[in-house]
Structures are given as C-alpha cells and as structure tokens.
Amino acid sequence: MSYDLSLLGWTESRSFQLPDGTVPARVARVDRGAAEVIAADGQHHARYGASVRRAAAADPVALPCVGDWVALRWLPEGRHELEAVLPRTTAFVRGGVSRHSVGGLSGDGQGQVLAANVDVVFVAEPSMHATDYADLGRIERLVALAWESGGTPVVLVTKSDLFEQGLDDLMADVRTAAPGVDVHAVSSQRGEGVEIVRGYLEGSRTAVVLGPSGAGKSTLVNALADTSVMETQQVRAADGRGRHTTVHRELIPLPGGGLVIDTPGIRRIGLYDMSDGVDLVFSDVEELALRCRFGDCGHDSEPGCAVRAAVESGDLPQRRLESWRKLQREAAWMAARTDARARKELQSKWKVITKEMRRSGRNRP
Template sequence: MNTHDLSLLGWTDSLAAELPAGTVPARVARVDRGAAEVISADGHHHVKYGSRVRRASSDDPVALPCVGDWVALKELPEGRHELEAVLPRRTAFVRGGVSRTSRGGLSGDGQGQVLAANVDLVFVAEPSMHATDFADLGRIERLVALAWESGGTPVVLITKSDLFERGLDDLLADVAAAAPGVAVHAVSSVLGEGVALVRDYLAGSRTAVVLGPSGAGKSTLVNALAGDGVMETQLVRAGDGRGRHTTVHRELIPLPGGGLIIDTPGIRRVGLYEMTDGVDLVFADIEALAGACRFGDCGHDGEPGCAVQAAVESGELAERRLESWFKLQREAAWMAGRTDARLRKEQQNRWKIIHKEMRRSGRNRP
C-alpha cells in the first residue's frame, strides 16, 4: 500500500487542531454522488458520507465535500472508513447555484456550488483563439472576480499560444488590462512554452485549480505538469483549432516534485456568489476613476461630472469594460437578494418546525 506524507498534500498544525477525536485526516481527490476518493497517510480510500455530512449538505450544498477539502475519516467496525466531517476550509472557489426552470431556462437559486477548496492559486485558462474571435475578456473578468473572492490568488494563462500567429503581445496587454494586478502568461503545453513557469507557482505543497471553458487545454496542461498522461485528452478539431474536452470530473493530482493541481471540466456558466470585494478588485481601474466623480454615489450612468463616463469618451477606458462592470454589479446584487430571500425562507421553515414541535409537546403534557 502506498503511503503519503500529508504535509506534502498541504496538511498543517492548524488543520490538526480541528480534527475530531477518534478520526484520521484525508484530502478529497474526487467526489461522486455521496462518496469520495480520498488520500490519507496510508493510501487511497473510497469512502461514503456519514450521517452528519449528509444532514449538513441537505441544508446547504456548499457544505458538501468537494475536491481539495480536508476531511475527517472514522473507521467502522468492519474495517472500512466513513467520511465523518469536512474540516474548515481555508479558501473555497464557489459559483452561484443554477437551477433549471419549468420553461427550460436557467434561474439562480441563491445557493452555491464549491468547485474547489483549499486552493492557493486559481489558474484561469483562456484559449488564445476561438472559432470566430480572440480570448473572451468578459469570461476572464468573471472568473478572476470569483478567484479573488475565493481567497486564492488568480493567475491568467492564455493557452494554445502556438496557434496564435501574430499579435500575441497585444492580446496579453488586453488581458492584463481586463485583470489589473493579476499575472498573465502565454502557455503552449504542446511546445512546452510557459509550463516551467506555471510549475514554479506550485513549489512546495501549494494547490492550484485550473478553470476555463471546454477546449482551453486544461487537461493537456495538467499532463504537461504531471509528466504523464494522467488526464484523458483529445486532438484539436479541424477547422477551429480547439480541443475537444474530455474531463468529466474534478480531480486533485499530486505533482512530481511537489505541489498539487485540480483539473476541472469545462465551465459553461459561472454565476457570481456572495460577492464582497471580488468585482471591485477586478475593476480596480473603474474604482480609481470613480474617486474623481462629482458625486460620491455616482452610478456612472449619465450623472453630471462622472469621471468614469469621461474616461470612456476620451478612450482612456474601454466601453466594453464599463458594460462588463455594470453586468457583474447587477448580477452580484441580484444573487445577494436571492441568497437573502433563501436564508429568510429557511429561517421561517425552521421556526415553523420549532413551533410545531412546541405545540405537539404541549398537547402531550398530562
């Protein structure tokens, strides 16, 4: 049986202090409908969720174990293990919950989904070219906002740079303008360009998650970092140069030489969730301009003396960027309202249950 030094997986004294008595620690490598593949000191285990975890997650999907989580395992009499508890997360990349309406549309339900936990870095992978256009700056802004909100450090990787014939420097400059203060790198996993630079981010026991659309080359990058074909990939499609993504689950992969990386399926929709500073950090340039507006509560939408609108008119600020800021601000506010409404409803339901139990107890008194 393979053994593991848990410190190389990110285990710390602070986590040890949270471990319930009579349990052993493990890190979640993969989840699958009420069970998880975990890595503990004595090897890999397939474990089912205990009743405590099932109850917690039934009230809030964010409490579900996810890839990257540290968990407590309890050994059962028959010798197998059960997932007893999820230890407190240091960071968590959470996207807004999405449910399908009766008419087939999508609707935010105020709940979230954790895509990865306890990550130090969020690699936002965006292919340098699409079938009809260049890198999607709006998607980059959205993912970087969620990355800042997660507590991890975002890094933007412009992948498949070998397919970009000319103008790569201009593209990198445009991406850097869309993500102020965030490192931006061009990567070609096929040619090996930029791979060593990405590996340097993962020195020691640091953990990164790779997020991006299908065909961004995430699994190819993971394979290049791991030095082996650990994730299945397919050849690029003829005609548009995009890869056909085959990753269908999130998986934590320890890398040779140290560090861990979480590969993910392509993300079709990424909703914001409980935003505090994420959007402001992505749009730090707009926040800086807003300081010169005539009114402190300027909405940058036609008010007199608006420094942001003046910057758009002068060409200092791209109109696309301001429109993206409006969109994310509206979505963040809408999701906050949905979350508040859900919490109020849950609180009302809890009180109804309590009152019902009180009335029943009163009827049962002699």
C-alpha cells in the same frame, strides 16, 4: 502506498478539528454519495456519513468537494466512512446554474463548490479566442470568483504557439481585463511558460485550473506532472475548440511538489455571494468612480462623470464598463436570492422550535 500528508497541504493546526477516532484525508475525487480520498496509509473509497448527508441537504455548499480535508473513520464492517468536512481555508464557489433566467440573470440562489483549500486559481484562456468580448468577459468573471474564493488568481493565455502575430497586443488586452493579476503566455506543447506555472506550486501549494473546454487544461496538467495523468483530445479543425475530455474534477499530487486540480470545461458560470471579487477585478472602474462629481453617479448621463469621460477618451473600453455593470447587477441579484433563501430557512427553523415549545408546554403537569 503511504503518503506524507504535509506534502498534500496538511498542517497540525487542523488536528483539533478532527472528531475522536478519525484520521485526516484529502478528497481527490467525488462521486454520488462517496469520495476517493488520500490518507496517510493510502487511497480509499469512502461513503458519506449521516452527518455529512444532513449538512449537504441543508446547504449544497457543505457537500464534500475536491481539495477538501475530511475526517475519515474505519468502520468494523470493513469500510471507510467520511464523517465530517473540515473547515475550508478557501472555497471556489459558483452560483447555482439554471437554463432558465429572470431579467437576463440565471441561478437558483444556491452555490456549488468547485474546489476547496486552493492557494492559486489558474484561469486558462486559449489565445485564439481571448480577443473576443465574450472571452474577456469570461476572464473577468473567473478572476472575480477567484478573488472571492480567497485564492490568488493567475491568468494563463494558453496555446500561445497558435497565435503567431500580435501576441503582445493580446496580452495587453488580457491584462486590461485582469488588473493587478499575473498574466502569462503558455504553450504546453512546446513547454513554454510551464516552468513559470510550476513556480506557483512550490512546496505543498494547491492550484485549480479553470477555463472553457479546449483551453488545454489537461495538457497543461500533464506537462506539470511530466507524464500523462489526464486524457486529452485535439481541438476541432472547424472552429478551433475542444471537446469535454475531463468529465470530473480531480486532485493530482505533482512529483516535484504541489498539487493541481483539473476541471471539466465550464460553460455557464454564475456568481455566488459576490462583492469584493467584482470590485477587485474592476479596480480601474472603481477608482474612476471615486472621481465622479456625485457620489451616487450612475455613470450614464450625469455631469462630471469621470467614468464616462474615460470611455469617451478611450482610456476605458466601453466593453469593460458594460461588463462591470453586468456583473454588479448579477452579484446584487444573487445576493438578494441568497438572503431570501436564508430568511426562509430561518423562518422554517423557528417554526419547528415554536412547535416544540408548544408541545413541551402542553406536556407539563
């Protein structure tokens, strides 16, 4: 089966990035040390070349991920090799996830790319849980990561058919958690809102669907594809939550145009190299902060604090202020960890250079 790469998002402007003797391909799925890719002449299984392995060893963010454009080489022994990952236009990166924490924050200073070259980030939140504080906080966190990735976030309140009363109030709460972001109610089972979602994928645009297990991500992907391309499970009756059905990320070309990346349910979501994303999600808090009497206001007990005044008047939920503080602390902590790791790598690199210079000096006649 052959593919028109332009329908997969390929543009000729990327051609100069290809090493000689290679062809472009897009990563549809990754495995340990290899990837399933889509090239013009069909789908192939390609192992990582030495240059890719070296880059990934130096920085896990350089690992090939779903959505990447890569350079594919056909080897004489009859197999394909993934020689290079082409520069990404966007990258959805979460911070290193750890079961251990420091000061309430967890992570290892390294990132993991969940999807690359994505135009739209669908944040899926099931309607029956979205009113909980933790879930609104999850929306804020995922939208912040989406903004930072370079993609456009869109929040989908899924399984809206299960929320018979108060849906308008629920949607208003979600919009408060994601100012300036499109928010839609979707019922994949009934087909409600699916065409609105499809409208974001016109042409060769790529979207990734992110959210917790049981949010109906795979059901939505199946509805967009008009066929069963992803396995699904019913939610448990006891707590309304689903099990992890999707166990890998996969790029799926849609028959009507566009591509979508389905993902497993995300349990822990660490921030990584985050700055503008948090500011955009909390643009309402940032705008209030500009009205504070003091430029370095901590929004605690300072006189003339516009943020605290908004909380006391009910214009700004206390939960939202606490969420903003939490993500600001985490973003600052992750930035410090990342900077420390970068300094350590630079020091190691200079030690190697210094040793080589000394060795070269000793070898001079």
